[in-house]
Amino acid sequence: MILFEKNTIIAFVVIAIVLFMMPKYNEWLNPGKAQQDSLRAVARQNAATFEKQNNIQRSTKNVEEDLAESQAIESITSEYLNISDDNITAKSIVIKNKKYTLTLSNLGGGTIDQYIFHDYFLWNKKPVRLLKEDGQTNLNISYTNKYQEKMEFTGVPFYSEKFVEYEDLDTVEIDVPLYLKFNLTLKNGMTITKNFTFYPDKYDIDLEVDIQNYRNEVPNSEYNLNWNTDFNITEKLKEPDLQYSYVYSKVGDELVELQLKKKPGKIKTDGNTKWISLRSKYFASIIIPTSKDGISATISGIKDDKSRDFSASVTMRLPNANRHSDQFKLLICPLKEDYLSSFNIGLEQMTIWGWKIVQPISIGILWLLKFLHKFIPNYGFVLLVFSLIIKLIVYPLTHKSYESMKKMQALQPKLVEIKEKYGNNKQQLNKKTMGMYKEYGVNPLGGCLPMLIQMPLLIALFNVFRTTIELRNEPFIWWIKDLSSPDVIFTLPFDIPMYGNTVAVLPFIMAGMMIIQQKLSGTDSSNPQQKYMMYFMPIFMLLIFNNFPSGLVFYYTLFNLFTILQQKYMINPAVEASVKKQFSEIKPKSKKK
Numbered sequence: 280m281i282l283f284e285k286n287t288i289i290a291f292v293v294i295a296i297v298l299f300m301m302p303k304y305n306e307w308l309n310p311g312k313a314q315q316d317s318l319r320a321v322a323r324q325n326a327a328t329f330e331k332q333n334n335i336q337r338s339t340k341n342v343e344e345d346l347a348e349s350q351a352i353e354s355i356t357s358e359y360l361n362i363s364d365d366n367i368t369a370k371s372i373v374i375k376n377k378k379y380t381l382t383l384s385n386l387g388g389g390t391i392d393q394y395i396f397h398d399y400f401l402w403n404k405k406p407v408r409l410l411k412e413d414g415q416t417n418l419n420i421s422y423t424n425k426y427q428e429k430m431e432f433t434g435v436p437f438y439s440e441k442f443v444e445y446e447d448l449d450t451v452e453i454d455v456p457l458y459l460k461f462n463l464t465l466k467n468g469m470t471i472t473k474n475f476t477f478y479p480d481k482y483d484i485d486l487e488v489d490i491q492n493y494r495n496e497v498p499n500s501e502y503n504l505n506w507n508t509d510f511n512i513t514e515k516l517k518e519p520d521l522q523y524s525y526v527y528s529k530v531g532d533e534l535v536e537l538q539l540k541k542k543p544g545k546i547k548t549d550g551n552t553k554w555i556s557l558r559s560k561y562f563a564s565i566i567i568p569t570s571k572d573g574i575s576a577t578i579s580g581i582k583d584d585k586s587r588d589f590s591a592s593v594t595m596r597l598p599n600a601n602r603h604s605d606q607f608k609l610l611i612c613p614l615k616e617d618y619l620s621s622f623n624i625g626l627e628q629m630t631i632w633g634w635k636i637v638q639p640i641s642i643g644i645l646w647l648l649k650f651l652h653k654f655i656p657n658y659g660f661v662l663l664v665f666s667l668i669i670k671l672i673v674y675p676l677t678h679k680s681y682e683s684m685k686k687m688q689a690l691q692p693k694l695v696e697i698k699e700k701y702g703n704n705k706q707q708l709n710k711k712t713m714g715m716y717k718e719y720g721v722n723p724l725g726g727c728l729p730m731l732i733q734m735p736l737l738i739a740l741f742n743v744f745r746t747t748i749e750l751r752n753e754p755f756i757w758w759i760k761d762l763s764s765p766d767v768i769f770t771l772p773f774d775i776p777m778y779g780n781t782v783a784v785l786p787f788i789m790a791g792m793m794i795i796q797q798k799l800s801g802t803d804s805s806n807p808q809q810k811y812m813m814y815f816m817p818i819f820m821l822l823i824f825n826n827f828p829s830g831l832v833f834y835y836t837l838f839n840l841f842t843i844l845q846q847k848y849m850i851n852p853a854v855e856a857s858v859k860k861q862f863s864e865i866k867p868k869s870k871k872k
Contacts, residue, residue: 367436373450374457377480379611382448387419388437388461388473389486391508394611399561400752402515402761409562409611411509411586417564418609420471420488421592422502425495437461437473454479468492482612489604490597497597501574504607505592506566510559516764517585523560523746524587527629528576529553534628537578539587545579552576553624555591561748563614563629566593567622570606613748616645633742640739645747652749658762659755662830666837669736670845677842686721737835744828755833758784762830777822785832786824790817792839799846 371384371392382392392415396407410417421431439461451457457477464470469492476485488504514520524539530550537544552573556565557580573593580589595605610626612618619626632638647668651661670677693715701708715721744750750763759766767781774780794817824832 367438369436370442370445370447372442372445373448374477375450375452376477378482381611383459383475384415385436385439385442385461387416387433387435388463388471389418389459389475390415390433391417391611396562396613399513399613399748401513402752407513407562409510409513409564411511413509416505416507418473418486419505419507420473420502421505422497423499425498432463432471435463437463437471453477465496467496469496482610482618484609484611486607486609487604488595488607489602491602493597493603494599494601500597500599501594502597503577503592503594504566505590506555506557506564507590508564509586509588510557510562510564512559512586513562514560514764515761519745519764520560521582521584521587523558523631524580524582524589525558525629526578526580526589526591527554527556527558528578528591528593529555529625529628530576532625534625535576535578537580539580539582539589541581541583543579543581545577547575547577549575552593554626555593556626556629557589557591558614558629559587560746561614561751563610563612565608565610565612565626566591567608567610567624568593568595568605569608570604571595614746615748616642631742631746633738637735637739637742640735641742644736644739644743645749648743649749657755658750658753658830659759659833662755662762662834663837666834667841670838670841674845677845681846683721686719690715690719690721737831740831740834741827744830750828750830753830755829759829759833762833763828765826766829766832775822778825781825783825783829783832785829785836786821786827789824789832789836789839790821792836792843793817793820796839796843796846799843 367385369384369386371382373380373382378397380395380397382394384390384392391410393412394409396409399407401407416433419431419433421429424430439459441459445451456479457475459475459477461473461475462470463472470490472487472489472491474487474489478484488502490502512520521539526537526539528535528546528548530548530552535546535548537546552568552575554565554567555573555576555578556563558564574596575594576592577594578589578591580587582588597603614630616627616630619629632641644665648658648661648665651664652658655661655664694712697711697715698708701711744763747763751761753762754760755762758768765781765783766785767783769782771780771782794814797817824835
């Protein structure tokens, strides 16, 4: 029995440690993005060079420097504006379709000031307002002119004939595509035009950038389309939302990612750029060149304990001509795997499924949960059915595990005799012990096998409940309001090591189930060592699981409950009868009183 308990401990500890380290493994244990990839190596070198050259030591964005740079750019830009453009005033309109409500400004030729989802809500039932309201600079065009000056137009109102029809902040509800054209003519004759198409029932926004008379003004023959707008925190717990803050560029077949940290990061890549993206835990903004690939991309970002600051830009080539147009698709959308994969350009790679060996399991679990949800409207009850299905699948392993454990218990008198006889000869002791196992068909590791096999499943479930938007804010019953977050009932005024300062209910129920399960397994509570093990692991798992998604804890609790029922009414009677018959000649030693 002691050997079984040691193996059980090992299995539990491995599972717990892996799950406990789950938030970190995406940073340093992701074989899908190996350190040796040449493109990533170049990207890291560029980032290191950038930090060295600029002596970056900031922990937050330097607002004064950014303001000074913005004013300088605005001053430079104003020198090139056409006089007639000075009469254009800044104006915004509100565009509303079935998916979102956004506020679009004519500054920069179409900047999205705010974006509100219709189908996604905060924990307080208010709709998700994704964009931070502190001066938006998304979808702006920039380039370097012949005087090596950086040209940007973020604070410059473009002319739009359609905008003339509306007052500032008028609302336009669309049930057919809406076309908006923004135009800016510079004194040198160069013209920048941005054409938007908004659809009534899609997240997709089409954008065409048309530039004329640029050949003598843009010597490096390239321009940038930028996104520099931050996301609000959309989850009740800030830390998980900030933890999943990434900026991506898809270059060729490779996904280059930058996970935001407290130290500023920046990656520049050269090559066929398929798309750029910025994401939080559940939402993303994505720019996709659709007419031709970009020639390079730059992604950067930083975060602290309360907010994030990230940006991305794609660089497009201008041919040796006087006029050129590029088409883009803009997505501001939830991170739904099926939606992202529908574009067939690898957007689904942004979803975090874990190690390659776990990814198919994660995808399969989500598919099964969504399939069951078609018939069962509450994901909590979906989990109940899912747990039962998994328990039926692993039933043979559970039966074998319990049988192996009971055989080990029955063999203890024989093993003690062998140890007393050959205790001073380890080689002979091991030989006789293994012979005994073989004679009676006992697998000393069989007791922990089901738990080890469950480990990839638990990791996959962690990924599903932690990062998939389908389970976001999905309630079960009573106090369980969100299966993707811990079922916290109150917060302590202090932190407990490994536990935190929040108190969740389900981990206590799970720990109680584990104790009952071990008692049914025949743990000898009179043996101090076994009694210690019986209580140590439930307490350890209670500490670890306290901050895990309640859906994961609920699944594991149900799994333990079904195991208890199986053992009590199905496995125990059959196994005990079989073991009693097989080991009838072995008499246990009487205990000393």
